[in-house]
Amino acid sequence: MKSWKIGVIGLVVVLLFGLFAVAEEPVTITLLHAMKPTHQEPLLKLISDFMAEYPYITVEPEYGGYYGDVEQKVMASVVAGNPPTVAQLYENVITPLIEVLVPIGTALPEEERADILDGLAAAATVNGIMYSVPFNKSIMVLYYRKDLIDTPPTTWEEFRDLAAALTVDTDGDGNIDRWGTIIRADGNPELFLNYLTQAGGTILNEDWSEVTINNEAGLQAMEYAVSLAPYAIVDNAYESDFLKADQVCMYVSTSGGAKYNYLAAESIGVELGVALAPAGPVNNRTMIQGANFAVFDRGQTEAQKEAGILFCRFMLRPENTAYWAIEGNYLPVTKSGYEDPAWEEHVANDPGKQVMSEAMLNGFGPLNHPNYSDMRLVFRTMFEEAMLLEATPQEALDYAAMQLEDLLEY
Numbered sequence: 001m002k003s004w005k006i007g008v009i010g011l012v013v014v015l016l017f018g019l020f021a022v023a024e025e026p027v028t029i030t031l032l033h034a035m036k037p038t039h040q041e042p043l044l045k046l047i048s049d050f051m052a053e054y055p056y057i058t059v060e061p062e063y064g065g066y067y068g069d070v071e072q073k074v075m076a077s078v079v080a081g082n083p084p085t086v087a088q089l090y091e092n093v094i095t096p097l098i099e100v101l102v103p104i105g106t107a108l109p110e111e112e113r114a115d116i117l118d119g120l121a122a123a124a125t126v127n128g129i130m131y132s133v134p135f136n137k138s139i140m141v142l143y144y145r146k147d148l149i150d151t152p153p154t155t156w157e158e159f160r161d162l163a164a165a166l167t168v169d170t171d172g173d174g175n176i177d178r179w180g181t182i183i184r185a186d187g188n189p190e191l192f193l194n195y196l197t198q199a200g201g202t203i204l205n206e207d208w209s210e211v212t213i214n215n216e217a218g219l220q221a222m223e224y225a226v227s228l229a230p231y232a233i234v235d236n237a238y239e240s241d242f243l244k245a246d247q248v249c250m251y252v253s254t255s256g257g258a259k260y261n262y263l264a265a266e267s268i269g270v271e272l273g274v275a276l277a278p279a280g281p282v283n284n285r286t287m288i289q290g291a292n293f294a295v296f297d298r299g300q301t302e303a304q305k306e307a308g309i310l311f312c313r314f315m316l317r318p319e320n321t322a323y324w325a326i327e328g329n330y331l332p333v334t335k336s337g338y339e340d341p342a343w344e345e346h347v348a349n350d351p352g353k354q355v356m357s358e359a360m361l362n363g364f365g366p367l368n369h370p371n372y373s374d375m376r377l378v379f380r381t382m383f384e385e386a387m388l389l390e391a392t393p394q395e396a397l398d399y400a401a402m403q404l405e406d407l408l409e410y
Contacts, residue, residue, distance in 0.1 A: 024056040027303040029085035029311065031061045034070045034291065035136070035328075042327035050314045057307045067291065083296040085308040090291050091123045091365065092372035094132050096410065100298040105130025107309045112316060115334045119288055123365025133312045134333035136324070137290035138256035139359045140194060141352075142275045143239070145265065148249050152275035156198075156224055159250075159278040163231035166249040180231035182248045185387040187236040189379035190287045191252060195221035197287070198280025203367055203375065203404070211404045214397035220281070222393035226386055234387045240264040243272075252277050254289060255331060255356045274352035276359055288363040290330065322346075331360045371407040378403045 035043050040063065047059045062084070064070035071093050077083040078100055094101070105113055106129065113121070113130065120134040142159075144152045148166060153159040163180025170177040183191060196202070201217030204210065212218070233242055240257065242248040244264035253261070258274070265272035277286045293315065295308035314320060318336040322343035325332045332338055338357055347353040366372065378400050386396035 025303065026056050026058070027301070027307050028058040028060060029300075029304050029307045031059055031086045031088075031311070032064045032070055032073060032084040033061060033088040034064055034067045035088070036063075039136075039328050042324060045327075046315065046320055046324065049320075050311055053314070054307070054310060057310070059311060078296075078298060082299045085300055085304050086293050086295055086311060088135060088291045089132070089294055090372075091132065091368035092370055094124075094292060094294050095126050095368050096370040097294070098126055098129075098131050100296060101131050102295040102297045102305050102309065103129045103131055104133060104295055104309060104312060108133075108313065112313060115336050116316070117288075117333060117335060117360060117363070119285075119362075119364040120333055123288075123368055124292055126368060132292035132294040133316055135291055135293050135315065136328060136330050137288050137333050137360070138254045138330055139288050139356055139363050140190065140252055140254050140277060140286035141356055141359050142250060142252050142277050143243075143258075143261050144250035144273045144275065145243075146271040146273045148270075149273070152250070152273060153278050154276070154284075155278050156280050160224075160227055160231070163228060163250070167231040178246065179233045179242075179248050180250065181228060182233040182235065182239050182242050182251045183225070183228065183387055184236050184239065185234055185384040186380045188253070189376060189383045190289065192221065192225060192379060192383045194252065194277060194286045195225055195280060197285050197364055198277075198283055199224075200280075200282035204369065204408070208369055208408060211401045211408070213404065214394070214401040218397050219393055222386055222397055224280070225383070226389070226393050229387055229389060232387075234384075244268065252286070255359075256289075256329065258352060258356075259329060274355045276355060283362075285362055285364050286359060288360065288365050318343075331356055335361070369407075370410040374407050375404055378407070 047061060051057060051059060064073050067090060071089060074083060074087050074089065116134060121130060124130050124132045124134065142152055153162050166180040167176055168178055169175060196218055199217040199221040201215065201221055203213050205212050233248060239251045239253050240260040243261060244267050246268050262272055277284055293312050295305060295312060297305060316334055318334060318340040321332040321334050321337040322340035324330060326342065326346050332343060337343060347357060382396045382400035385391040386393055
């Protein structure tokens with residue numbers, strides 16, 4: 001009886017070892033990304049850690065240039081039938097590719113899928129299925145000069161009133177020298193999308209069959225934005241340029257630019273504070289920006305697809321999303337990432353990062369409509385014309401709605 005048990009156990013061990021050996025046959029996957037040299041070091045470190053844990057998998061990273069360059073390379077490779085295993089792309093670029101992608105959400109354990117920040121999970125989902133996972137992300141927050149502002153504004157109205165009070169002619173020559181805020185209407189139309197969301201509005205309805213940007217909520221958002229015009233620099237140069245010139249007091253902008261904002265404030269001998277964006281009538285949510293990882297089904301073996309999924313899951317681990325955020329000046333993309341000891345230590349003495357973390361947990365992702373890139377061009381024109389008072393808020397919104405109607409089909 002005892003020898004029978006030993007024999008069975010031995011057989012099970014042999015079978016398990018055989019399955020394990022088959023599962024771990026060498027496989028090579030490619031990663032096409034848009035991370036510039038300054039970000040490649042931490043990315044390569046994570047890739048090295050992944051390969052150390054899964055020694056049978058070789059990851060070959062390829063820098064594809066700017067995001068648009070990566071997109072073009074991916075599209076060409078899909079047509080040719082040889083796309084990379086994993087590619088770094090914006091959500092709207094991923095949407096028209098779903099037929100050639102692995103529906104990665106179905107391959108993630110429920111706890112891992114639920115761990116992804118809600119706004120990012122929604123932006124990665126098409127027709128109820130998640131086709132990508134978030135990677136490099138930043139959020140929009142309020143930057144303000146502490147030498148001029150004791151308590152940062154928390155509502156639209158407070159922000160506008162303070163912007164008005166801070167817009168001054170400092171030398172008495174009849175010209176304004178320092179403005180309350182700056183609005184990069186053409187360069188940063190996402191600021192309007194913040195206002196739209198904070199007013200409870202949307203660009204399109206839920207099934208993308210109707211344009212809703214010019215409804216009551218959209219008009220409320222645009223009228224508020226235009227009400228800031230008398231107290232704002234309307235220009236497309238970076239906010240930090242005007243801060244460095246001592247010409248602006250506060251603004252809502254991306255967390256990714258924090259380094260440049262802090263340096264600009266330091267150059268004029270002032271301290272810069274960070275706060276949540278002022279709340280609109282419905283909420284104070286701001287837009288999360290950045291790219292995702294998608295795993296291709298076309299042109300891949302089953303082993304390559306499984307390895308690609310493993311790589312994405314590895315990058316979502318709390319310690320890895322925290323490491324990437326710390327080293328790359330981004331923010332963690334999972335809820336558990338904000339509880340990682342390294343992240344908690346990183347932000348412990350950094351009030352700005354603490355605010356950014358809070359904003360991320362409440363942020364919203366971009367519209368993943370395939371034509372979003374073209375839609376963004378419409379937002380830029382609409383927002384700039386309104387802010388320069390070349391069109392009324394309703395005229396600007398109606399123009400945008402008309403242009404967006406032509407972009408609904410894809």
